[in-house]
Structures are given as structure tokens and as C-alpha cells.
Amino acid sequence: MTPAQASAADKAVVRAGLAATDADQRRRFLAVWGRLPAKLTDAQSAAILSKVRNELAQTGRTSDVERWVQAANAFLRSRPESEHIAFVIDVLKYPIVAGKSGDRLLAGLRERFTDAPAQGASLREFIAWVTTRFPTLAAKLSEPPVRPGS
Numbered sequence: 001m002t003p004a005q006a007s008a009a010d011k012a013v014v015r016a017g018l019a020a021t022d023a024d025q026r027r028r029f030l031a032v033w034g035r036l037p038a039k040l041t042d043a044q045s046a047a048i049l050s051k052v053r054n055e056l057a058q059t060g061r062t063s064d065v066e067r068w069v070q071a072a073n074a075f076l077r078s079r080p081e082s083e084h085i086a087f088v089i090d091v092l093k094y095p096i097v098a099g100k101s102g103d104r105l106l107a108g109l110r111e112r113f114t115d116a117p118a119q120g121a122s123l124r125e126f127i128a129w130v131t132t133r134f135p136t137l138a139a140k141l142s143e144p145p146v147r148p149g150s
Contacts (some may be wrong), residue, residue, distance in 0.1 A: 046058035049075050051089065054148045056091050065101045073108030084112065085134050094121075 006132045052075070055068045063134055076084040091097055097105065106126060115133065117125040126135070131138045142143065 003057060021089045045075050045078060049079070052057065053091060056094055056097060057147050059096060062101070065096050066104070067106050069097070069108075073104065073111075077112055081113075082134060082137060084109070085130060085137055086140060089130065089137065089140045090146070091142070092136065 018024070039047060048123045049072065051070050059065055059068065069091075072087065079087075088109060090142055091105060092102055103119075106116070106121075107119065110119065113133075115129070117129050127141055130141060
């Protein structure tokens, strides 16, 4: 397959996954998307992260949350730092992301930011770090959660 053909196939997979209406179908695309981050354009990555945020806001199944958080971590690594932090702040406000999933999301931050609070740090320490490291995002910390698309 030529690079142009591969790129066209990647675009088709992204479009099909974003258009999927069935939860099982979206989970299957998620597995494929996980192998694509390095190959995608900024617009494609942003569209997938928007879908991930939507899924995290709407899912009621813990097993689904784990998958979507893993996808978020994979795609956030290539996004601008402030976008990564803003996404994590927003998603940590969803009750379903509490506990293990939230810890996994924070682990994704620690992989990217060496000065992020250590594993086991409290949410209070995370908030202090964001306020110091990303002062322009500090106001986001006190905003209520927003359901995507509302």
C-alpha cells in the first residue's frame, strides 16, 4: 500500500468511527484508533478526542470508561500541553471517571509532564500543580462540569 493509500484508509477509518452510532461499533473503532495517533492530522486527533470526551460524559459502564481513558491518554500526548490539561480537568469532573479511571488519566499526565504530582498524590495536589504550572487554566478548575454538545 502506498503512503497515499494508507492515509486515505486512515481517514476512512476515522470518519467511519466518528459516524458510528452503535456503542459496540464505537468500541471496535476505538481499538483501531489506538494504533493510529502518530499517523493522524491535528484535525483528526481533535475530532477523536471530542468523541472520547462525549463517550466519557455519556457512558455508564466502568469497562467502557477504562477504554476511553486509555484512548484519551494516547491521543493527548500529541496535543498542545494546555489542551491536554484542559481535557483532563474537564473529564475528571465526570463522576464515572472517579477512582481507577481518574488515576489512569493522571498517570497519562505524569508520562508527559515530569513535574506533575507523583502517583498517589491527592486531587488537591493536582489542583495546586495546575494552578502553578498552567495559571491560565486555573479558572477551569472551579467551573461546573459541562456535558459535550450542550
